[in-house]
Amino acid sequence: MSDEILLEANDITKAFGGVRAVDDVSIAVREGTIHALIGPNGAGKTTFFNAISGFTFPDHGRVTFRGTDVTRTRNWRRIEMGMGRTFQTPSVFPELTVDENVRLGVRAHAKQAFRLRTPTGAAAAAVDARVDELLGFVNLTAQRGRLVAELAHGSQRLCEIAMSLSTDPVLVLLDEPMAGLAEAETERIVGVIRDLRERLGLTVFFVEHNMRVVLSLAEQITVLDRGRLLAEGGPQEIAANEEVRRAYLGREVLASA
Amino acid sequence: MTQGREIAVFAIALVVLAFGPLICPLIQLDITILSEVLVTTLAVLSVNLLLGYTGLPAFGNAAYFGLGAYGAALSVTYLHVNFEFAVLVGAAAAVAGGLLLGPFLLRRRGIYFGLLSIAFGQVFYFIAYRYTDVTGGEDGMNFPRPSLGPGFAHISIKEVQFYYIALIVFAVAMVAFRAVVRSPFGRTLVAIRQNEVRVRYLGLDTDRFIFVALLISALMAGVSGALFGLLINFAYPLILDWHQSGNFVLMMILGGAGTIWGSLVGALIYVIGKDIISTITPLWQIFLGAVFVACVLGFPRGIVGSIGALVRRRAVSEDVSANEAFDANAPIEVGRGV
Amino acid sequence: MLHDLAPQLFNGLVLGAFYAIVALGLSLIMNLTGTINMAHGSFMTLAGYLAYSLVLRGTSFWFALLAAPLIAVMVGVAVERTLVRPLYRREPFYSLLMTFGLSLIAEEAFRLIWGANGVPFSPPAALAGTVSLGFMSFPVFRIFIAVVLIIAIAALAFFLTRTRYGLRLRAAVQDTEMIAALGTNTQVLYAVNFGLGIFLAGIAGVLAAAMLGLSSTSGNALLMPAFVTVIIGGMGSLFGSVIGGLLIGLTISMTTLFIPAASEVSMYILMAIVLMVRPRGLFGEEGIFG
Numbered sequence: 010m011s012d013e014i015l016l017e018a019n020d021i022t023k024a025f026g027g028v029r030a031v032d033d034v035s036i037a038v039r040e041g042t043i044h045a046l047i048g049p050n051g052a053g054k055t056t057f058f059n060a061i062s063g064f065t066f067p068d069h070g071r072v073t074f075r076g077t078d079v080t081r082t083r084n085w086r087r088i089e090m091g092m093g094r095t096f097q098t099p100s101v102f103p104e105l106t107v108d109e110n111v112r113l114g115v116r117a118h119a120k121q122a123f124r125l126r127t128p129t130g131a132a133a134a135a136v137d138a139r140v141d142e143l144l145g146f147v148n149l150t151a152q153r154g155r156l157v158a159e160l161a162h163g164s165q166r167l168c169e170i171a172m173s174l175s176t177d178p179v180l181v182l183l184d185e186p187m188a189g190l191a192e193a194e195t196e197r198i199v200g201v202i203r204d205l206r207e208r209l210g211l212t213v214f215f216v217e218h219n220m221r222v223v224l225s226l227a228e229q230i231t232v233l234d235r236g237r238l239l240a241e242g243g244p245q246e247i248a249a250n251e252e253v254r255r256a257y258l259g260r261e262v263l264a265s266a
Numbered sequence: 267m268t269q270g271r272e273i274a275v276f277a278i279a280l281v282v283l284a285f286g287p288l289i290c291p292l293i294q295l296d297i298t299i300l301s302e303v304l305v306t307t308l309a310v311l312s313v314n315l316l317l318g319y320t321g322l323p324a325f326g327n328a329a330y331f332g333l334g335a336y337g338a339a340l341s342v343t344y345l346h347v348n349f350e351f352a353v354l355v356g357a358a359a360a361v362a363g364g365l366l367l368g369p370f371l372l373r374r375r376g377i378y379f380g381l382l383s384i385a386f387g388q389v390f391y392f393i394a395y396r397y398t399d400v401t402g403g404e405d406g407m408n409f410p411r412p413s414l415g416p417g418f419a420h421i422s423i424k425e426v427q428f429y430y431i432a433l434i435v436f437a438v439a440m441v442a443f444r445a446v447v448r449s450p451f452g453r454t455l456v457a458i459r460q461n462e463v464r465v466r467y468l469g470l471d472t473d474r475f476i477f478v479a480l481l482i483s484a485l486m487a488g489v490s491g492a493l494f495g496l497l498i499n500f501a502y503p504l505i506l507d508w509h510q511s512g513n514f515v516l517m518m519i520l521g522g523a524g525t526i527w528g529s530l531v532g533a534l535i536y537v538i539g540k541d542i543i544s545t546i547t548p549l550w551q552i553f554l555g556a557v558f559v560a561c562v563l564g565f566p567r568g569i570v571g572s573i574g575a576l577v578r579r580r581a582v583s584e585d586v587s588a589n590e591a592f593d594a595n596a597p598i599e600v601g602r603g604v
Numbered sequence: 605m606l607h608d609l610a611p612q613l614f615n616g617l618v619l620g621a622f623y624a625i626v627a628l629g630l631s632l633i634m635n636l637t638g639t640i641n642m643a644h645g646s647f648m649t650l651a652g653y654l655a656y657s658l659v660l661r662g663t664s665f666w667f668a669l670l671a672a673p674l675i676a677v678m679v680g681v682a683v684e685r686t687l688v689r690p691l692y693r694r695e696p697f698y699s700l701l702m703t704f705g706l707s708l709i710a711e712e713a714f715r716l717i718w719g720a721n722g723v724p725f726s727p728p729a730a731l732a733g734t735v736s737l738g739f740m741s742f743p744v745f746r747i748f749i750a751v752v753l754i755i756a757i758a759a760l761a762f763f764l765t766r767t768r769y770g771l772r773l774r775a776a777v778q779d780t781e782m783i784a785a786l787g788t789n790t791q792v793l794y795a796v797n798f799g800l801g802i803f804l805a806g807i808a809g810v811l812a813a814a815m816l817g818l819s820s821t822s823g824n825a826l827l828m829p830a831f832v833t834v835i836i837g838g839m840g841s842l843f844g845s846v847i848g849g850l851l852i853g854l855t856i857s858m859t860t861l862f863i864p865a866a867s868e869v870s871m872y873i874l875m876a877i878v879l880m881v882r883p884r885g886l887f888g889e890e891g892i893f894g
Contacts, residue, residue, distance in 0.1 A: 086471075105456070109453070122450050122451070172468065176469045
C-alpha cells in the first residue's frame with residue numbers, strides 16, 4: 010500500500026430540500042488500496058459517490074483526483090482522467106451485445122468513437138485485442154454475442170465492470186457490486202475485485218452492505234451514518250468499534266464476521 | 267442483412283424508382299406525388315436520426331424543413347439564384363437554425379427537449395407569418411422554379427426532370443444516412459438512446475454527439491424543405507408548424523423508427539395515402555389521427571421494424587451457438603420502435 | 605400611453621390567468637404519469653362547443669359554465685382509461701404522439717359536428733358592458749373571468765394542500781408505488797388526476813370561447829403558450845405554472861402595446877432567456893447532467 014493519495018474529498022456536503030444527505034465528509038483514498046465505504050441505509054454513501062464521480066456536484070467541499078481539483082469537472086471528463094464507475098443497478102446497454110457494450114468504451118478511449126469511418130487495420134486490431142482482453146478478464150468471452158438484457162444479473166454486473174475498465178482507469182468506483190447477487194455470483198465478483206488490485210494494480214473504492222465481503226476484502230474502511238463520518242480504519246478496528254456496531258441494527262451483523 | 271444483400275436491395279429499389287415516370291401513368295398517379303415521396307423521405311430520415319436512433323424527442327424538425335423551403339423561396343425571389351443555389355441556400359438556412367437552437371436544446375433531455383423543439387419551430391412560424399412584406403405572410407409566397415446549371419446552361423426543370431433530381435438526392439441521402447448510422451459515431455448515438463449516463467461514464471461528451479446529430483438532421487430536413495418548396499413552387503407558414511413536425515414523426519413510426527428503409531416506407535404510405543383518401547373524403551384528417559393513435563398503441567415498431575423483428579426471432583429460434591464466429595462490424599438493427 | 609397601460613396590464617393578468625389554468629391542468633397530468641397531453645386544447649374546444657350547444661338549447665350560461673367542463677371530464681376519463689393508461693409504462697413521448705393524433709381527430713370531428721366556420725358565443729347580458737373606475741373602464745366579463753379563474757386556482761390549491769385525497773395525489777407524484785402499497789387505488793387516482801386537469805381545461809375553454817370566439821382550432825391557440833408556461837415555470841412545479849402564466853400574460857400584453865409585431869414571439873424570447881439563465885425553469889427540479 011503506497012502513501013500516495015489518489016482521491017481526496019474534503020468537507021463534502023450535499024443537501025436535498027433541507028435534508029443533508031452528506032454532511033461535511035472528508036475521505037482520502039490511497040493509491041493501490043481496496044477501500045470500502047459502508048454505513049446503514051440512508052447514510053449518504055451513494056450521494057457521496059455521485060459527488061465524487063460527477064453525477065451531481067456537492068453544495069460545499071472539494072474533490073481532488075490525482076492532484077487536480079475536479080469538484081466541478083464534467084463526469085465524462087473525470088472518466089478521461091482515470092475514473093471508472095459502476096452503479097447499483099448495472100448501467101449497461103441492454104439492447105446491444107456484450108461485445109458491443111465493452112467495445113464502445115474501448116473505442117472511446119482510443120478516440121475512435123466520434124468518427125464517421127469505422128477504423129480498419131492496426132487500429133481496429135488493437136481495439137479487437139483490448140475487447141478480447143477485457144472479456145477474458147471477467148470471463149464473459151463465451152457470452153460476447155448475447156444481448157446484455159438476456160444475461161443473468163451477475164453476468165450483467167461483470168459486463169459492467171468490464172465496461173468500467175475499458176477506459177483504462179486508475180480508480181474504480183463500485184456502487185454496491187454485490188447487490189442482488191446469489192452466493193456463487195458474489196464469490197465471482199469478489200474474485201474479480203481482488204484481481205483488479207492484484208493483477209491490474211488499480212485502486213478500488215467501493216460501497217457495500219455485505220459485511221462479510223467488506224471485512225475480508227477491504228484494507229481501509231470508512232463508515233458513514235446519517236450523512237456524517239462515523240469511523241475510519243482497518244477491518245479489525247472497524248469490527249471492534251462500538252459506535253459502528255450501534256449504528257447498524259443488531260450486533261449480530263458484525264459479531265458473526 | 268449482409269452487406270452484399272443490402273447493396274442488392276438498394277440497387278433494385280433504385281432501378282424500380284428509375285422507371286417511375288413510366289409506371290405512374292399506368293396506375294393513374296401523378297409523377298409529382300412520387301417526387302413528393304422522395305423529397306419527404308429526407309425529412310423523415312432527419313427525424314429518424316434524432317428520434318429513432320438517438321432517442322431524442324425531435325418534434326420541431328418542421329422548423330428546419332420550413333427554413334429550407336423559405337431559404338429557397340427567398341433566394342429565388344430576391345436574389346434570382348438558380349436551382350442548385352436555391353437548394354444550397356435552403357440547406358444553409360436550416361443548418362444555421364440548428365446552430366442557433368442547438369445550445370438551447372442541449373441543455374435538457376426528454377420532455378423538455380421535445381417541447382423546446384416545438385416552441386422554437388413556432389417562433390419561425392410566427393416570423394414567417396408576420397413578415398408579410400418579405401414572406402407573403404399567411405398566404406405564403408409563390409416563386410418560379412429556376413433552371414439548373416450555371417449562368418450559361420439553362421436547363422429548365424419540368425416535372426420529370428425534377429423527379430430524377432429528387433431520385434439522385436434521395437439515393438445520396440440514403441447512402442449518407444446509412445454511413446452515419448453504421449459508423450462509430452452512429453453506434454454511439456444508438457448507445458445514447460439506451461443509456462446516456464453510461465455513455466458519459468465511458469468518457470464521452472454526449473452533448474457533442476447530440477449537437478452533431480442535430481446539425482446533420484437540420485441539414486437533411488433543410489434539403490428536404492428546399493426541394494419541397496421548389497417542387498410546389500410555393501412556401502407557406504404552415505410547413506413550419508408543429509403539426510408538420512408531427513406528420514414527419516408519424517411517417518417515421520409508420521415505416522419503422524430506427525430503421526433505414528422505414529423512412530421511405532413511411533413517406534410512401536403517408537403521401538400516397540393522403541392523396542388517395544382526400545379524393546374520397548374531406549375528412550382524411552380523422553383517418554390520419556386514427557392511424558397515429560393506432561400506431562402508437564399497437565404498432566410502435568412500424569412496418570420495417572416489425573419485419574426486422576420477425577426475421578430476428580426466426581434467427582434466434584435456430585440453434586445459435588454463442589461460440590460461433592462473431593462479426594463485430596455487422597449492422598445493428600435497432601427497429602424496436604420509438 | 606399611460607392611458608393604455610392600465611387596461612393592458614389588466615388584460616395581461618387576465619390572459620396570464622388563462623395560461624396559468626391551462627398550464628396547471630397540463631402540469632397535473634404530466635407530473636403524475638409523465639403524460640404530455642397534446643389534446644389538452646381539444647378538450648378546451650370541446651367544452652366551449654358543448655357550452656355553446658347547451659346555451660343554444662336554452663340553458664343559462666351559468667349552467668353551461670359548470671356542465672360543459674363536467675361533460676368534457678367524462679370524455680376525458682373515458683379517454684384516459686382506454687387510450688392513455690396503456691402508455692404509462694412507456695416513455696413520455698408515446699403519450700405525446702398519441703394525444704397529438706387525438707387532437708387531429710378532434711379538430712376534424714368539431715368541423716364535422718359544428719361546422720367549419722366559427723360559431724358565435726357571447727357572454728350573457730348580465731355580464732356585458734363595462735365598469736368604470738374613474739381613470740379607466742374594465743369590461744365586466746373580463747373581471748368575471750378573472751374572478752372565476754382565481755377561485756378555480758384557489759380551489760385547486762385548497763384541494764391539494766388541505767384535503768386528504770389531495771395529499772394522496774401529491775404523495776403519488778413523489779412515489780406512486782408507495783401510495784399503492786399504502787392502500788390507495790391508483791387506477792382511480794389516475795382517473796381523478798386526469799379528470800381534474802381536464803376540468804380546468806374545460807373551464808378555461810368555456811371562458812375563452814365567450815371572450816375570444818370559438819372555432820375548431822380555438823384550443824390550440826392556448827395550448828402552445830401553456831406549454832411554454834410549463835417550461836418557464838419549471839417542470840413539476842404547479843406554483844411555477846401559475847407564476848409562469850402570469851409572467852407570459854404580462855409579457856405578451858406589454859409587447860402588444862409597445863412592439864405589436866413581436867407579440868406572438870415574445871413569450872418564446874422570454875422562454876429562451878429563462879432557459880439561458882436557469883435551464884430547469886424558475887421553480888423546476890434539478891437535472892442530472894453534471
